[in-house]
Amino acid sequence: MTEKTHDHSDSSNDAVIKDHNFTVPTGKSHPMELLMKQKGLTGLLGAGEIVEGVVLEKIGTRLFIDLGARGAGIIYGKEYYAAPDIIKNLNPGDKISAKVVEIDNEDGYIELSLKDAGEERRWIDLKEMQREGRILELPIKEANRGGLILELSGIKGFLPASQLSAKNYPRVGNGDKEKIFEALQKLIGQTTRVKILDIVPAENKLIFTEKELDQQAMREAVAKYKIGEEVEGEITGVVDFGAFMKFDEAASLEGLIHISEIDWTMIEDPRKVLDIGERVRAKIIDIQGGKVSLSLKALKEDPWTRIAQNYHKGDVTGGKVTKFNPFGAFVELGSQNTDGIQGLVHISEFGTEKKMKEQLELGKEYDFKILLIDPQEHRMSLGMIREEVKEEPGPQDMTLSPA
Numbered sequence: 001m002t003e004k005t006h007d008h009s010d011s012s013n014d015a016v017i018k019d020h021n022f023t024v025p026t027g028k029s030h031p032m033e034l035l036m037k038q039k040g041l042t043g044l045l046g047a048g049e050i051v052e053g054v055v056l057e058k059i060g061t062r063l064f065i066d067l068g069a070r071g072a073g074i075i076y077g078k079e080y081y082a083a084p085d086i087i088k089n090l091n092p093g094d095k096i097s098a099k100v101v102e103i104d105n106e107d108g109y110i111e112l113s114l115k116d117a118g119e120e121r122r123w124i125d126l127k128e129m130q131r132e133g134r135i136l137e138l139p140i141k142e143a144n145r146g147g148l149i150l151e152l153s154g155i156k157g158f159l160p161a162s163q164l165s166a167k168n169y170p171r172v173g174n175g176d177k178e179k180i181f182e183a184l185q186k187l188i189g190q191t192t193r194v195k196i197l198d199i200v201p202a203e204n205k206l207i208f209t210e211k212e213l214d215q216q217a218m219r220e221a222v223a224k225y226k227i228g229e230e231v232e233g234e235i236t237g238v239v240d241f242g243a244f245m246k247f248d249e250a251a252s253l254e255g256l257i258h259i260s261e262i263d264w265t266m267i268e269d270p271r272k273v274l275d276i277g278e279r280v281r282a283k284i285i286d287i288q289g290g291k292v293s294l295s296l297k298a299l300k301e302d303p304w305t306r307i308a309q310n311y312h313k314g315d316v317t318g319g320k321v322t323k324f325n326p327f328g329a330f331v332e333l334g335s336q337n338t339d340g341i342q343g344l345v346h347i348s349e350f351g352t353e354k355k356m357k358e359q360l361e362l363g364k365e366y367d368f369k370i371l372l373i374d375p376q377e378h379r380m381s382l383g384m385i386r387e388e389v390k391e392e393p394g395p396q397d398m399t400l401s402p403a
Helices: 115-132 177-185 211-222 353-359
Strands: 003-006 015-019 022-025 050-059 062-066 072-075 095-102 110-113 136-144 147-152 155-160 191-200 205-209 230-239 242-248 253-258 279-288 291-295 316-325 328-333 342-346 365-374 379-384
Touching: 050 072, 050 115, 072 095, 115 155, 115 191, 136 177, 147 191, 155 191, 191 211, 205 211, 211 253, 211 291, 230 253, 242 279, 253 279, 316 353, 342 365
Parallel strands: 072 110, 155 205, 253 291, 342 379
Antiparallel strands: 003 015, 015 022, 050 062, 050 095, 062 072, 095 110, 136 147, 136 191, 147 155, 191 205, 230 242, 230 279, 242 253, 279 291, 316 328, 316 365, 328 342, 365 379
16 A cells, blocks of 8 residues: 655655555656665666556646556656546556556666557557457447448447358359449348457457358358258248258258259359348268258269160260350250250360361251260260261262263
8 A cells, every 4th residue: 555654854755655665756856866776676677568557646737656676667757647547547556557658768667658658559459359269249330341340448449241150141143243242231230249269459450250250150050960960941042053952950050052063963043043142952962161061962863873774885866056165165965855955065075165166066966976974983985976068079979971
């Protein structure tokens, strides 16, 4: 405890504050003889360091701080006026944090700043929260096209769209930025659970993540499922590369049905075969770090197991051109093909992509020869059947009948 006494032997009758191992005069003379004895301890301090202390006394526009074994500090001048709202609420005995401005100023004090310390203390606390992996519940203040703005301890931070949980991630087709922005704006005012992902105080940078929490919860929920297990759920989102299916309501667990796992036939647009809200049954085909991959086609009979019954290498069959790509043309086989199996006519059959498109037309049927069938790899190679061009006989081939 700090106590005030009066030195009656001193004619100035100055008041002094006694605390621990030093005495700070508080009268008119203010010689600070005892503070000068701190010089051996101040060598342990560095300018810019954040220190903890206890308020000793406020005298005019000077605030004296007990720094324990390090001595005493003072906040005065511009540093005093820079933090009036903080200082006016301080009383002797209050614990505070301050930033060292100067180790040994002209009066022999350790000069301190409260204004800078407040902000730096907040960053130090945030660093500690990150180190501990603390889970924070924060309100969503704003949204922009890249993500959400949150606020913690008076410091604004950013939650990138890439770090959103599966629940909050905007499922927008074609990556439409305006629609993503609209979806993010709907989250303003809600509260979200996050962890601190990155902190760079010098750049005033504070980055949050929902995904890390989401992944942790998902890993725990996924632990009770196994590859090969069948699950039933609801389609919650359909995008260009597939669909999302929620199959565990209690844990809000979702899996991805990749476009290649929707059906054995080639799917061009998942939106044409799956609807949001539709209930389906799927098979778990992979689990990686809390991410679940699902398949609809795995619960259907593989049509390639029956292909040898109807098609053989060397057969000539009709087929409809369904798609072009840089490797060639995809062809859906004709009348015997009830499963929508497709083969590929390689680009080498034509020479260039331009020539391929000159010789084939999407949606039109042509005759093809089966060059290769590999049911295990789900591959069929086709070759073009070209009509032979009959040459007109030249003059030398014409015989004249005798007159």
